[in-house]
Amino acid sequence: MIIFPILIIISLVLYVYYKVAILKSKDGLTQRYYNSRSRICLGSFIFFFGINQYLFYLTQISLFIGIVFVMLGSYQMYDGFKATKHYRNEWRRLHPSK
Template sequence: MFLNVLFVIAIVVSFVWYFYYKTKQLRTTLPIRKKWFAAKASACLGAFLLFFGLNFLFVYQSGVTYVVSGLFILLGGYFMYHNFKAAKHYGQFVKEEVSLNQ
């Protein structure tokens, strides 16, 4: 019961952060900052998939659920890993881009 509530909170928080970074990406005009926000938004989407897969695994327990949950967990973990690395890479250049475009 406690894990289910924890996963639901994590799902909602990760979706809210995804929506936040996606709107920041759409509102900015600088190209590196756009890529930085896109990477952060995709990392949050990966967290959403990961927590959704974990929650689905604990709520329903059948053979099909294990396959679907495993797929969500693997995809979510991959998206989080890849996009955290991309956000870290683009984050190095954000301050430089802002200083050049002032």
């Protein structure tokens, strides 16, 4: 399947983009927001990589490794979504006019 390598590359590119955006930003809240967005991208990278590895090899060991990667990626995405929501609400609270 070609869809998983495309999703892996997109999530890796977005991860690098958000990490570079952290370096460009001076505001601490914005940096933490970008870091949480990069964690979502890292989690999706690990998640899709785990699925892709199982579909590519179709062995029992790749199934176990894929399950571990899917669980780690899911946790990273969940934690990233929670942090992104929190920092977005904090930014709106501190900047009500924008």
